[in-house]
Amino acid sequence: MTKIIFAIIVGIHALIHLMGLVKAFNWAEIKELALPISKPLGLLWGVACCLFLAALIQYLLKNDYWPVTAVVAVFISQTLVILFWQEAKFGSVINMLILIVSIVAFAHLGFERKVSAEMDALFSQIGKKARTPITSEMVERLPAPVQRWMDRANVIGKEKIYAVRLKQKAQMKMKPEQDTWTEANAEQYFTIDRPSFIWRVNMQMMPFISISGRDKFVDGKGEMLIKILSLFPVADVSGNEKINSGALQRYLAEIVWFPSAALCPYITWQEIDDFSAKATMTYKGTSGSGVFHFDKDGNFVRFSAWRYMGGEENAALKEWIVTVDEIRIMNGVYIPVKMKATWKLESGDWTWLKLEITDIEYNNPSEYNGKEMQ
Numbered sequence: 001m002t003k004i005i006f007a008i009i010v011g012i013h014a015l016i017h018l019m020g021l022v023k024a025f026n027w028a029e030i031k032e033l034a035l036p037i038s039k040p041l042g043l044l045w046g047v048a049c050c051l052f053l054a055a056l057i058q059y060l061l062k063n064d065y066w067p068v069t070a071v072v073a074v075f076i077s078q079t080l081v082i083l084f085w086q087e088a089k090f091g092s093v094i095n096m097l098i099l100i101v102s103i104v105a106f107a108h109l110g111f112e113r114k115v116s117a118e119m120d121a122l123f124s125q126i127g128k129k130a131r132t133p134i135t136s137e138m139v140e141r142l143p144a145p146v147q148r149w150m151d152r153a154n155v156i157g158k159e160k161i162y163a164v165r166l167k168q169k170a171q172m173k174m175k176p177e178q179d180t181w182t183e184a185n186a187e188q189y190f191t192i193d194r195p196s197f198i199w200r201v202n203m204q205m206m207p208f209i210s211i212s213g214r215d216k217f218v219d220g221k222g223e224m225l226i227k228i229l230s231l232f233p234v235a236d237v238s239g240n241e242k243i244n245s246g247a248l249q250r251y252l253a254e255i256v257w258f259p260s261a262a263l264c265p266y267i268t269w270q271e272i273d274d275f276s277a278k279a280t281m282t283y284k285g286t287s288g289s290g291v292f293h294f295d296k297d298g299n300f301v302r303f304s305a306w307r308y309m310g311g312e313e314n315a316a317l318k319e320w321i322v323t324v325d326e327i328r329i330m331n332g333v334y335i336p337v338k339m340k341a342t343w344k345l346e347s348g349d350w351t352w353l354k355l356e357i358t359d360i361e362y363n364n365p366s367e368y369n370g371k372e373m374q
Contacts (some may be wrong), residue, residue, distance in 0.1 A: 004172060006059075006101060006239070006273060007056060008069065008155065009063065009094060009097065009098075010052055010055065010056045010059070010070075010098060011052075011053070011056055013050075013052055013077075013091070013094045014050075014052030014053045014056060014073075015049065015050065015089070015097070015318070016047050017045050017046070017048045017049035017077065017080075018045070018046070018049050019045070020037055020041070020042055020044075020045025020080065020084075021046035022042075022044070022111045023037045023042065023244060024037040024038060024039050024042020024043070024045070025039060025042055025115065031367075035085065035347045037084075041083070043079070044076060045080060045084070045184055046074065047076060048073055048076045048077045049228070051069055051070075051073035051076065051252040052070070052073045052077070052330060053071055053077075054069050054218030054340075055067075055069040055070035055073055056104065057228070058292075060280060062373070064161050064330075066105070067102035067103070067106050068104045068107075070098055070099075070101075070102045071102050073098075074095045074098055074099050074102070075202075076078070077095050078092065078095045080089075081095065081293060084112065088092055088349055094258070103231075104229045104230065104374055107229060107230035107231045108166060108210075108212060108229075108230040108232070109316065110199075111115060111212050111214075113213050113261060114214075115198065116216075118198055118218075119189055119198055122191055122198060122218065123163065123189070123191065123365035125191070125194060126162060126191055126193065126194070127139075127363055130276065131159040131363075132151075132160050133157055133158065133159055133160075134155055134156050134157065134158060134159070134160055134260055134263070135156070135157075136156055136262055139151070139156060139263070142262060142263070142269055143269050143270070143277040144269035144271060144274065145271065145273075145274060145276060145277050145292075145294045145298070146262055146269055146277050146292070146294075147151065148298030149259065149262075149292070149294050149298045149300055150259055150260075150262065151298060152205055152281075152297060152334060153259040153298075153333055153334045153335065154297055154329065154332060154333055154334045155259050155260050158191075158260075158332065158333070159363065160260045160263070160362060161192060161258040161260045161261065161362045162192045162193055162363060163189075163190065163192070163362070163363050163364065163365040164188075164190040164191075164192075164257065164258050164361070164362055165187070165188075165189050165190075165360070165361045165364070166178075166187070166188050166257060166357055166360040166361070166372065167185075167186070167187050167357070167358045167359040167360075168185070168186040168187070168188065168355055168356065168357055168358065169183075169184075169185060169186075169355075169358055170184040170185070170186055170201065170282040170353060170355050171183060171184070171353070172184055172203065172216075172353055172354075173350070173353075174352075174354060175346065175348065175351045176233075176343075176348075176350040176352075182203050182204075182205060183203070184201050184202065184203040185202055185297070186199060186200065186201040186202075188200075188202055188254075190251075190254075191265075191365075192258060192259065192260075192264060193264075194219075195217070195248075195251055195261075195264070195266060195281070195283055196216075196217055196218045196251075197216070197217050197247075197250075197251055197254070198214065198215075198216050198336070199213075199214065199215040199216070199220075200212070200213065200214045201213045201214075204286070205228075207229065207283060208231075209229065210228075210229060211226060211227070211228055211229075211234075212227050212229075212230045212288075213225065213226040213227075213235075215247065215250075215339075216247070216296075216325075217247035217248060217250070217251050217289075219284055219285045220244060220282050220283045220284030220285055220286040221239060221243075221244050221247075221270045221284075221286070222238065222243040222244045222245075222247025222311065223237070223238035223239075223247075224237045224238070224243060224311050225242065227283070236309035237312060238309075238311075239285075240311065240313060242308040242310075242311050242312070242313070242315045243289070243308075243311025244286045245285060245286060245288050245307070245308055245310045246288075246310075246311060246315075247287050247311075248281055248283065248287070248288040248308050249281075249288040249289075249290055249305050249307045249320070250265060250307075251281070251321050252267070252279055252281045252288060252290055252305075253290060253303040253305070254336060255267075255322070256292075256303070256336055256356065257335050257360065258301050258333075258362065259333065259335070262279075266282055266283045267279050267280070268280050268282075272291065275293060275294050275295065275296070276291055276292065276293045276294065277291070277292055278291050278292075279291075279292060287291070288307070289305065290303050290304060290305030290307075291303070291304050291305070292352070299324075299327055300336060301323070301324050302322065302323050302324065303319065303321070303322040304319065304320070304321050304322075305319070305320050306318070306319055306320070307319075307320040309343055316352065318343050318344060318345065319343070319344035320340050320341070320342070320343055320344075321341070321342045321344065322339055322340070322342075323339065323340050323342070324336040324338070324339055325338035325339060325340065326338035327348070330357065330359075330360050331360055331361070331362055333362075335356045335357070336357075337356060337358070338354075338355070338356050338357075339354075339355050340353065340354050341353040341355070
């Protein structure tokens with residue numbers, strides 16, 4: 001709705017500039033403009049109108065460079081407003097609105113380009129790989145409950161997964177005391193041989209106020225970046241042991257979307273009982289562990305770990321639980337598609353995330369580069 005309102009404002013603002021052109025060439029009487037307008041200035045009013053309309057068309061067509069056109073239009077328009085201040089001063093308000101939205105759009109484009117460049121770097125290391133199938137012999141070295149999970153997940157006989165792209169719909173609560181859920185759209189990219197992920201999310205907090213976020217785990221290091229309007233950072237954490245450990249444990253929990261990663265050499269397994277096994281992951285100096293829980297049929301049902309809550313230096317270890325609400329086959333693999341993440345706090349449970357996988361692709365890294373979230 002906010003995008004429609006903005007488009008209407010730009011359209012009306014563009015057409016208002018036609019008044020200056022009409023007045024200058026005496027095509028019609030414009031009572032609202034009492035001051036005389038020369039033909040050169042009239043042409044400038046017409047140019048501003050055309051530029052605003054061009055920016056509007058680019059905006060509606062989702063062209064990344066509409067803000068460039070809009071900023072040029074605002075510059076010309078505001079010059080004219082100053083020259084005809086007494087009659088056109090209220091145009092400054094609309095020009096300022098369009099300028100602010102354009103700056104935010106520039107910032108968001110920069111944020112998306114940064115993440116896309118990180119994706120390109122991530123997948124450029126692997127390229128296409130040989131299609132190595134998973135055999136029963138490979139799975140036999142895993143603990144019994146993990147073997148049943150691999151069988152249930154329908155990965156035996158299929159090729160190993162080495163790259164993943166998935167889309168998510170999410171509901172989030174940013175604080176334990178928050179009552180309402182914030183809707184979000186996210187995409188996540190994984191590589192498996194060199195365990196890495198990039199997760200980007202867009203949240204609309206309120207009309208005209210959005211949050212862009214990116215979590216990353218690459219080369220054993222974690223990063224968290226969250227910005228309001230893609231401009232103002234509210235979290236920018238990287239490089240310390242706590243963010244590294246937390247990002248690794250997140251990666252470990254999320255292998256349930258690509259179960260063949262359970263066979264990777266950087267993950268070791270220890271059977272706890274018939275329905276659970278502890279996984280410990282170590283990669284490039286960063287380690288973490290968690291417990292995978294399964295039901296009697298081999299379905300994954302829960303992951304639990306002691307994980308740092310946040311990546312700041314004062315972050316404390318808290319129990320982190322991921323539970324499954326729905327499992328179904330996607331791209332031939334039986335995976336959890338609806339999950340919840342909960343922190344166990346002294347004040348009570350804080351379920352901060354509800355997640356649904358809407359699409360998943362395996363082993364097509366050349367197709368992922370440069371794709372942007374819709």
